[in-house]
Ligand SMILES: Nc1ncnc2c1ncn2[C@@H]1O[C@H](COP(=O)(O)OP(=O)(O)OP(=O)(O)O)[C@@H](O)[C@H]1O
């Protein structure tokens with residue numbers, strides 16, 4: 001496969017309404033040829049709708065879609081050369097694995113009379129095409145490790161095996177664009193991690209343009225070259241996983257891409273501290289702004305040292321390699337979560353007073369509308 | 382271990398007396414209304430009982446041997462078979478076609494459903510008048526249509542070659558509505574995503590979609606519809622009794638009509654019972670066939 005086969009996807013001003021209610025857009029999205037782009041966002045934010053618009057399963061209310069430079073806004077799915085893997089696989093239950101994978105090839109390589117049952121295989125040139133299809137199916141199945149399952153029906157397969165069949169059916173015809181809608185959400189945690197890396201390798205091997213939908217931030221962070229974070233039908237930020245993580249444009253983006261959560265405080269909570277003075281210049285423009293930081297941006301310090309925040313420990317979550325202390329701080333709506341050494345965590349006790357110091361370079365300031373206040377970074381740098 | 386103990390408990394707590402008491406009503410009803418009448422019919426089929434006569438005599442299988450030797454019996458078997466062979470495919474394919482067309486037309490679906498379901502609820506005895514008018518040899522609508530098409534008129538109900546076909550058309554008209562509703566239910570149970578997967582896989586239009594998704598996934602529905610339509614068609618009686626009375630020249634004499642004649646016109650109850658037993662055997666074996674095939678095929 002050459003780079004020419006990869007297709008860029010450009011959506012401009014795309015919107016979708018259901019019964020007068022707008023659920024998507026306006027969305028502007030450019031996916032580069034051969035890119036692995038992940039759409040993340042909470043449930044109901046329109047990820048599937050956007051994917052289905054690109055696939056041609058829904059028609060856009062406004063805006064246009066181009067694939068490989070060609071406008072396909074109103075083209076049927078067949079004319080777009082996209083393949084899609086559905087969340088629950090949507091395999092044909094009455095066909096064997098081999099027949100399932102063969103469907104896209106039969107549809108493309110056989111004429112309508114040749115596709116008919118009974119008479120189809122008897123028509124001239126059917127036999128040669130059919131054996132070619134069989135070879136391709138076998139090769140695809142082997143590459144996905146399901147070569148031994150070809151004669152089974154979907155009902156006789158495990159979730160992970162069905163997943164692979166669905167992938168096989170999508171890649172067998174070498175589409176230019178590959179869409180995956182939460183393909184791993186029905187698998188158990190261990191298989192999910194394994195499939196993650198297999199999908200990345202598959203993408204590297206096929207070098208297709210791939211859009212991957214998930215609401216799992218770990219999948220988004222680990223697999224993709226860029227991620228687009230969606231909220232309420234709009235893309236709030238699009239960039240590399242690092243850029244979105246380190247430099248979020250919006251409070252919602254920052255809080256969605258945080259594990260186990262994003263700490264937020266109204267600015268007044270630290271207004272009188274030294275940190276508050278340091279940030280004061282930027283905050284003065286917008287007095288009701290919010291400061292936000294991730295659990296790893298704060299560290300516990302002994303009472304003697306200078307601390308930015310302090311509060312009582314509510315409880316400590318220990319995960320073996322890391323631990324999170326939940327601390328009730330004045331003005332904070334939710335307890336502040338701080339990452340601590342498991343060794344230190346063992347020595348902490350409930351209700352104990354804990355002092356925290358914040359890493360100012362990992363602190364974000366957001367205005368009352370949730371948008372990022374930027375001068376802060378320049379001032380701190 | 383825990384499973385067994387929970388299953389064991391009821392057996393230990395209820396003794397045999399309580400159990401029989403609980404099962405009694407259902408068993409009694411089953412015996413009184415199903416098993417007993419059937420048993421009586423089977424017993425009578427081995428006798429020469431005639432309705433109103435005092436005694437009856439055991440005559441072994443001679444009712445059955447009479448039946449096999451009777452030309453009218455074979456005629457009625459042939460007529461019934463022909464009727465079933467016409468009604469089953471006619472009704473199923475029309476009902477399926479109608480269901481497929483209706484499914485797409487959201488706005489008028491309800492109107493079409495009612496319109497096609499009407500014949501199911503209308504009593505045939507009343508509607509027979511309409512059909513007699515439509516099929517009337519000189520003033521009937523059907524012959525007017527044929528004339529427009531340049532075809533010679535047909536004596537639909539009095540021509541021995543056409544009478545059973547005409548009744549079959551009425552049978553199809555009667556059963557489309559019910560079958561259509563069954564097909565609509567079957568269609569609505571096909572996951573939308575499989576259709577969408579077919580569209581992405583390159584299914585070009587209606588024919589592809591029908592061949593890869595609709596027809597195979599409707600399999601269980603189609604099987605059920607086929608068997609119920611066949612059983613219902615075998616039991617054709619009303620239209621024969623009201624419209625043709627088995628004529629002309631026994632061309633529309635069907636099994637149920639023979640049973641009716643033997644039992645209620647000629648009062649040969651023993652012989653009618655033998656006919657009934659044969660009829661029951663065929664029906665029951667069809668039902669068993671359906672259950673066996675369904676067991677194997679419904680789970681893909
Ligand atoms: N066919 C439809 N008719 C009406 N509303 C719809 C339809 N499909 C989706 N929606 C609405 O559009 C919104 C976005 O749905 P969508 O399925 O795109 O969300 P999602 O981001 O994929 O969520 P999830 O992560 O739960 O899959 C939802 O509020 C949903 O209710």
Ligand SMILES: [Mg+2]
Nearest residue numbers: 047048049181
């Ligand atoms: Mg979704």
